Amino acid sequence: MPAGKNTVGAAMPRRQRRAGRGEARAGVWFALPWMIGLSVFTAIPLLLTFFIAHSRFQITGAPKWVGMQNYEAIFADPAFWTSAGNTFMFAAISVPIKLLLALGLALLLNRVTALSGFYRTVFYLPFLMPAVAGSIVFILLLNPSAGPVNLMLSAIGLDPPDWLRDPKAALWTLILLNLWPLGVETLVFLGGLQNIPKDVSEAADLDSPKRWHKLVWITIPLITPMILFNLVIGIIYSFQIFAQALVIGGTTGRPAEATLMYMVVLYRLAFRYFNMGQAAAMAVVLFAVVLLLTLLIFRTARSWVYYEGDSR
Amino acid sequence: MSHKTYAARPSLSRRSFLQSTAAAGAAMALPGAALAQTEGQLLLWLPGGSDLFCKIHTGLLDGFSSAANLGPATTVCGLGADTEFTQALIGSITAGAPPDISMLWDSPVSLGAQGAFMPLDDMMKGSKIPLDTWPAGLLSSCQFKGVTYGLPVTAGVYSMWYNEEMFEAKGIPSDRASFPKTWVEMRKLSKEFTVWDGDTLTSAGFMPNRIPETMAIWSALNGGMLFDEANLKYTLDSEPNVEMMSFFLEWLDEEYKGDINLIDRSGNFREGYPDGATGVGPAFREGRQAGLISGSWLMGDIYADPVPTFTRWNLAPNPVGPSGTTAVSGTWPNWFVIPVGSKNPQAAFDYLSYLAIEGSVEWYQQIPDVPTNSQVILKAPTALVEKRGQAFADDLTAFLGTQAAIVTPMWNSPSQSFGNDQMARAMEKIFTHAAPVKDALAEAQTAAQAELERVLAG
Numbered sequence: 001m002p003a004g005k006n007t008v009g010a011a012m013p014r015r016q017r018r019a020g021r022g023e024a025r026a027g028v029w030f031a032l033p034w035m036i037g038l039s040v041f042t043a044i045p046l047l048l049t050f051f052i053a054h055s056r057f058q059i060t061g062a063p064k065w066v067g068m069q070n071y072e073a074i075f076a077d078p079a080f081w082t083s084a085g086n087t088f089m090f091a092a093i094s095v096p097i098k099l100l101l102a103l104g105l106a107l108l109l110n111r112v113t114a115l116s117g118f119y120r121t122v123f124y125l126p127f128l129m130p131a132v133a134g135s136i137v138f139i140l141l142l143n144p145s146a147g148p149v150n151l152m153l154s155a156i157g158l159d160p161p162d163w164l165r166d167p168k169a170a171l172w173t174l175i176l177l178n179l180w181p182l183g184v185e186t187l188v189f190l191g192g193l194q195n196i197p198k199d200v201s202e203a204a205d206l207d208s209p210k211r212w213h214k215l216v217w218i219t220i221p222l223i224t225p226m227i228l229f230n231l232v233i234g235i236i237y238s239f240q241i242f243a244q245a246l247v248i249g250g251t252t253g254r255p256a257e258a259t260l261m262y263m264v265v266l267y268r269l270a271f272r273y274f275n276m277g278q279a280a281a282m283a284v285v286l287f288a289v290v291l292l293l294t295l296l297i298f299r300t301a302r303s304w305v306y307y308e309g310d311s312r
Numbered sequence: 313m314s315h316k317t318y319a320a321r322p323s324l325s326r327r328s329f330l331q332s333t334a335a336a337g338a339a340m341a342l343p344g345a346a347l348a349q350t351e352g353q354l355l356l357w358l359p360g361g362s363d364l365f366c367k368i369h370t371g372l373l374d375g376f377s378s379a380a381n382l383g384p385a386t387t388v389c390g391l392g393a394d395t396e397f398t399q400a401l402i403g404s405i406t407a408g409a410p411p412d413i414s415m416l417w418d419s420p421v422s423l424g425a426q427g428a429f430m431p432l433d434d435m436m437k438g439s440k441i442p443l444d445t446w447p448a449g450l451l452s453s454c455q456f457k458g459v460t461y462g463l464p465v466t467a468g469v470y471s472m473w474y475n476e477e478m479f480e481a482k483g484i485p486s487d488r489a490s491f492p493k494t495w496v497e498m499r500k501l502s503k504e505f506t507v508w509d510g511d512t513l514t515s516a517g518f519m520p521n522r523i524p525e526t527m528a529i530w531s532a533l534n535g536g537m538l539f540d541e542a543n544l545k546y547t548l549d550s551e552p553n554v555e556m557m558s559f560f561l562e563w564l565d566e567e568y569k570g571d572i573n574l575i576d577r578s579g580n581f582r583e584g585y586p587d588g589a590t591g592v593g594p595a596f597r598e599g600r601q602a603g604l605i606s607g608s609w610l611m612g613d614i615y616a617d618p619v620p621t622f623t624r625w626n627l628a629p630n631p632v633g634p635s636g637t638t639a640v641s642g643t644w645p646n647w648f649v650i651p652v653g654s655k656n657p658q659a660a661f662d663y664l665s666y667l668a669i670e671g672s673v674e675w676y677q678q679i680p681d682v683p684t685n686s687q688v689i690l691k692a693p694t695a696l697v698e699k700r701g702q703a704f705a706d707d708l709t710a711f712l713g714t715q716a717a718i719v720t721p722m723w724n725s726p727s728q729s730f731g732n733d734q735m736a737r738a739m740e741k742i743f744t745h746a747a748p749v750k751d752a753l754a755e756a757q758t759a760a761q762a763e764l765e766r767v768l769a770g
Contacts, residue, residue, distance in 0.1 A: 056770075059402050060428040060652070073766070078759075143590050144577045165573050167744075251395075252733055256746055271395045272729045273763070274402075274422060 053280035063277075070281035079265050080282070083253070086171060087262040091238035094175045099230055102182045106189030107215075120190070124183030131243035138177050139164065139248065164248060170258040177244050185230045192223035224305040232294055239290050242267065262286060353377070354385040354659055357404075357411040359397040361390065368678055369415075372671045376663050382656075401651065402428065410651035412660040416462065419453050419723035420649045424461025425767070429649040432460045435661045441668050445686045447716060450643060452541060453723035464645030465668045466681035468607030469715045470529055471641060472631070473584065476624040478505060478602045488711070491628035493639075495533075498631045499563050505602040506567055513568070513578035516595065517602045520560035522572070522582055522743065524736035526605055529642035530556055532720035534633030538735065539725040544768060546731060546760040548738070549753035552635050557742050557749045559634065564743060572743045584610045586618065593618045605630065607644055608712050611680040611696060627711055641715040642722055646681055682712050727767045731760040 053070055055063035074080045109119055126134065141149050142163035150160035161169040196219065204218040220227075242263040245253070251268040253260025262282070270279035356373050358366065366389035377385035388411070391400050398418065404410040405428050420429055436442050443451065443460070454462040476486035482504050484490075492498040502517025521530050528538045536552025539545075547553065568575055575581055580592040584606045595601040597614065599621035608627075614620060629639045648667070650660045667675075672683035673691060680693045690713060692705030725731050734756035741747040747755070 058426045060405060060423070060426045139590060143592070145579070146590075146592065162573055162577065165576060252736055252740075254740070256740060256744060257737070267395075268733070271399050272733075273727070274426065275766075 049280045049283050052276055053284045055277050055280075057276040057280075058274055059276055066277065070277045071285070074278050074281050074285070077278075079257075079260065082257050083260045083262045083265040086253070086258070086260055087239055087241065089171065090175060090178075090241060090261065091235055094178045095231065095234040095238055097175070098179055098182065098185060098234060099227065101179060102185035102230065103189050103227075105182060105186045106193055107219075109186065109190055110193045120187065123186055126181040127183040129181070132247055134180065135177060135244045135247035138173070138180075142173060165255050167256040167258040170249070170255055174241070174244060174248060174259055177248075178238070178241065185234070188226050188230055189223060192226035193219065196222050221306045222308075225307060228297070228301050228305050232297055235293055235297070236290055239286060352656065352659075353383040354413065354656055354663060355411040356385065356387045356663075357391055357397075357401065357414040358387065358389045359391060359415060359417050362679075365679060366390065368675055372667060372674065373663065376666050376671070380659070380662065382659055398423075405651050405653055408653050410653045412650065412654045412656045413663060414649055414651055416647040416649060417644075418647075419725075419728045420462035420647050421454065421456045421724060421726050422728055422767070424454070424459070424649070425456045425726040428652060429461040430652055430654065430657055432463065432650070432661065435658070436460065439661070440665045441685055441687075447684060447686070447719055449719040449721045450645065450684050450716070452721040453643075453645060454647060455724070456726055462647045462649040463664055463668060464643070464684050465648050465664065466672050466675060467643035467645035467684050467716065467719075468609040469641055469643050469682050469712050469719070470526060470605055470607050470630070471712070471715050472603055472628045473596065473606045473610065474603035474626060474628060475596070475599065475601070475622055476626050477622040478599065486624075486626065488626060488628045492631050493629075494631050495559060495633045499567070502563075502602070503567060508569070511569070511574050511577075513575055513581070515600050516575075516581055517567075519568075519575070519581055519601075519604065520563045520743075521605065522739060523605070524732050524739060525644065526642060527735050527739070528722035529605075529630060529640065529720060530633070532640045532642070532722075533630055533636045534559075535635040535637060537721070539731060541721060541724050544764065546725070546757055546764060548731075548735060548757040548760055549750065552633070554750055554753060555635055556633060557739070557753060561742055561749060570745065584614065597621070608680050608682055611693065611708070612678075615695070615699060627708060629715065639718070640720040641718050643682075643684075643716070643719050645684070645723070680712075682716050684716055686717075725764065727760070727763045730763040734760045 052063060054065060054067060056066045056069075057063040105123060109116065109123070112119055141147050144150055144160070144162045144165065147163075149163075153160035163169050163173045200218060200222070201214075204214040208214065240263055241261050245259050245261040245264050246267070249255075249259030249264070251264060251272055253264060263286075266279050266282040266286070269275045269282065354373060354377055356369065358369055366387070370387040370389070373385045373387050377383065391397050397416075401410070401414055401416075402423070423429060424431075433443070441463070446464070450464045450467060451460065453464055454460050472491065474486075474491065479486035484501070484504065492501050498518050502519075505515055505517035506513070507515040521527065531538050531553055534552045534556045536550050536556065537547055538553070540547050564570055564572065579595045579598070579600060580587045580590075581595045581601055581604075584594050584596050584604060586593050596604055597618050597620045614625070630641060632639055648664050650657050650664075654660055668683070668685045669687055672681075672685070672688055675681060676683055677691060677694050680696070683690065690709050692702065692709045696705040696708065738747075738752040738756035741752040742749050746752075
């Protein structure tokens with residue numbers, strides 16, 4: 001028996017031990033509502049998803065275990081591969097562009113001294129708009145015949161695209177729509193930029209008068225933790241794109257399945273075709289893919305993310 | 313010292329905190345209780361719809377409950393259309409607290425076959441609304457393997473709407489009897505109205521059909537079907553359907569430059585309502601489209617915004633395709649079901665009996681969804697009488713009655729939504745020249761049949 005432990009226990013007054021137990025019980029009671037909520041609304045559904053993914057379940061009856069059949073069925077479904085391809089494409093294009101734009105905006109905001117609070121609020125506001133409302137606004141703006149965007153493009157002599165009906169343009173429209181709310185990423189970058197020590201920044205100014213030198217060799221390395229954070233969150237979010245895709249392309253991914261995203265196929269399997277088993281299998285596959293990607297990013301992060309005080 | 317700190321009495325005791333948490337939780341649960349049913353009191357759920365729609369149904373249910381001494385009834389309106397409503401309904405059924413009665417805007421067959429709705433056959437025997445008082449084609453939209461899971465109490469009846477004034481301006485007879493009887497005649501007539509200004513369609517005649525929900529009607533008009541209920545088989549790529557889509561594609565190429573995007577850029581030529589997303593007004597009501605297929609519900613809305621630029625319009629039977637022999641109609645019913653778990657199933661069925669006969673007459677007078685039970689004696693809608701006179705309103709009501717009697721079976725597949733989506737996908741591929749007609753339909757057929765078999769396997 002470790003002597004120290006025994007000594008501490010023996011030294012603690014009985015009243016204090018009793019009070020400690022009482023506090024522990026109170027802590028459990030206080031945490032209980034949250035623990036119940038987490039169990040009922042997150043943990044149990046998560047576990048049930050794994051179970052339902054291996055069952056034939058039509059919502060109203062009891063689930064029947066079918067092993068890997070649901071996975072075989074979704075892998076044989078062309079819509080699965082179309083939507084997975086579209087979603088990968090969407091994530092691969094939109095995440096880097098969004099990070100670059102947010103970083104650029106944060107660099108600009110970092111230089112603003114007057115009305116900085118106002119600008120931060122303005123750039124954050126689009127994030128607060130519900131995705132469905134934002135999508136409808138974009139549909140109106142990009143209307144091929146009466147939308148202001150195409151009217152302006154026509155006025156300056158350009159041939160405007162049919163943003164939402166041309167299969168080649170529709171995915172880009174969705175990407176554009178996703179780039180609009182940049183507020184969160186920008187604020188995260190801005191926080192990082194404002195934490196760069198002044199002496200480091202001034203030393204960099206003395207070393208080289210070229211601003212891009214400072215950006216590449218000082219600023220970006222010092223905000224790599226923010227880049228990592230935004231990258232991981234951006235990828236997770238991109239793979240779950242749903243509301244905008246549903247509003248623009250419906251459950252069939254109009255036009256010509258160009259906007260058919262993974263989550264839309266999952267949703268229609270569950271709530272349009274009432275095939276909960278296959279929908280749950282799709283959710284498990286998505287979970288696995290996003291988990292693998294996240295782990296991969298964290299593994300590579302060791303070589304490119306700089307933490308202050310880190311030995312490397 | 314630390315002991316004293318730990319033992320300090322908080323300003324809000326744990327007990328009172330937990331009590332207030334419980335009280336807040338109970339208060340939050342109260343609105344949920346309003347959506348749950350009570351024994352002896354009827355609870356009706358409606359999907360989306362206008363305020364008038366909700367008011368009519370609330371009044372009908374209250375009146376029935378009062379006359380039958382059932383206590384105060386509750387009508388819950390606007391729980392969301394389409395998938396959202398289905399989600400809410402399924403949730404309530406699986407939670408064991410469904411409404412006593414629910415209206416559906418999607419076929420009850422899929423969910424009925426999965427055991428979500430009560431079979432009505434036994435209750436219908438000896439009731440005021442036995443099976444033989446319903447048009448067979450319509451009732452099949454509620455039946456699966458001989459079991460009836462719902463009632464198509466009223467229905468929007470599909471027929472050809474046309475602008476009489478546009479016809480007369482071209483010197484074309486505008487009476488119903490002179491309306492084209494075949495697709496070939498309709499296509500020929502359509503050219504008379506179609507005008508292009510460069511790549512902008514300024515005026516159109518009729519359009520190749522692009523509404524997936526109505527494809528079962530067009531298929532039947534060409535002697536085909538999309539779903540063979542007797543043999544539980546999809547027939548999307550059958551000869552009549554290949555011929556139908558080829559006909560539409562040739563029509564699109566010949567009259568509309570082979571480009572549906574050009575049509576859509578020029579206006580809303582798809583339906584008689586403003587576009588749901590863009591708000592673009594319907595070309596038909598703008599006097600830029602001679603005619604289109606639409607449901608009878610348009611009669612209730614045609615004088616709303618945007619007000620038509622013309623006064624006189626009429627309805628005609630749907631023309632017959634090259635391989636078709638007889639004119640048929642189709643419907644989009646307002647289905648009613650009694651969910652499994654209803655605490656008042658018999659009272660709910662009695663209400664459906666009342667609604668199907670007496671209630672639907674009042675309903676039709678205010679919103680022209682056509683009552684479908686053969687015992688109903690229709691009276692013309694009030695608004696239509698005011699706008700077009702008693703004679704026209706009576707004539708139209710009689711016409712819709714005849715059309716309701718010749719509806720083709722539709723909405724009858726246990727995998728209806730999936731089949732519908734496959735057809736929509738095939739149509740999009742065909743009309744954008746992304747795939748040949750045969751290939752697109754064959755692909756849709758394979759997918760639809762596979763899903764059907766999965767559903768049938770249980």
